[in-house]
Amino acid sequence: MTDITVRALGEEEWQVYRDVRLAALRESPDAFAATAAQEEAFDEELWQARVKRSRRLVAQDGDQIVGVVSVGRVPEGDDKVSELFGLWVSPDLRGKGVAWKLVDAGVRQAREDRYGFVLYWVGTDNGRAVAFASSYGFRPTDGRRAMHNSTEDDPEDEMAMIYPLGDDPGAVPSSVL
Template structure:
């Protein structure tokens, strides 16, 4: 197995992010609220703006992007919690440690940014995603919300799973 590298993308890497994001939307349209047609129409300035709103990490193997994830600030958490979103791995790379590296590096980045927790919304019916998040140390909460896109795999709602960062469990989340 070839080594996986994960690198943060800056504003000037918007084309790299655009490429992997559009690949994700094409391959797994049911996993995202946006469509590939919508995002293909975005101009450079909008892509650059997106790069500033949240951190973007790309996983690469032999120089080819095989996964992506974003880390932002969880809504209504007053900056206490980071939020993991947009996690996607190319089908041929699934099960090879790419998602684990992306989530691990995302958690490190969130901790560096001073977040006490990392929130990850997962479809309540998506057993594989719930098991993966649990295996990474995320714990389910009582917080639920309707899915942005209802699918057979994910169900109609998603659950906030939370990973405490560092040794302290930190303050209670208000999502």
Template structure:
């Protein structure tokens, strides 16, 4: 396999982010709360706002984007916590270390941005994702929430839950943000 590189996108890379985001939504429609058809209609201004809102990291192979992850603070949570979200890798490269490289870069980014914890929401019925996050060092918590439906609502009552998994960035590997305790 050719080397995989991971880089952070800048504001000028909004089209790169748009293209990989739409590819992820089209290829894995059940993995995301959003739908490709909805986001395809977004104007440039909205894509520019989205790329500025969080750090967007892409994995590249031979100058082709093959994966993406986002990392950043979500407004309602503990100021010490950064969230990892929107992880996606092209199907033919899954299981080959690309997701690991993206998560590693996201954790490094959160650390350099002076966060104390990285939070990663994983579907409770997604054994592969739970195992992957656990192997990286994320620990499950008792915190659960209903998964969003395609409209972004969490109240559809379909019974699917996500659990918060936490990765401490400090010296105490047993530390947990107060909101997760």
């Protein structure tokens, strides 16, 4: 494997974000709240607005985009809390440190943007994701919500995991509980 680099997309690179987001939705349709068909219908203005609304970080292997994560303010939440979301890595590079590099870049971006915490929602039944987030330093909280694909017959929850960026690693904002 060549060196994977991670970089933030500029606002003018909305098409790069669109392409990797649609690739993620097509490859892992159950991992996201939206579908490829829904987002393929979005016009250019909406994609441009999305790139402006949150930081979009991409992992690259040479010129090829192989992963993505977004980081931004929690909607209607505590303005000290940032959220990592939309994490995806190309299947052929999973388990090779790409997700770690993306999450690390997202945490660094949140720190640069002066957030106090990074929130990351993880499926409670997804042991691999929970272990990954825990190994990075995210801690589970009491925050729970139904997953987007949860049904009455097959209920699935996500838990909020938190990574403190400040001096008090034991602090957890009440807005995520």
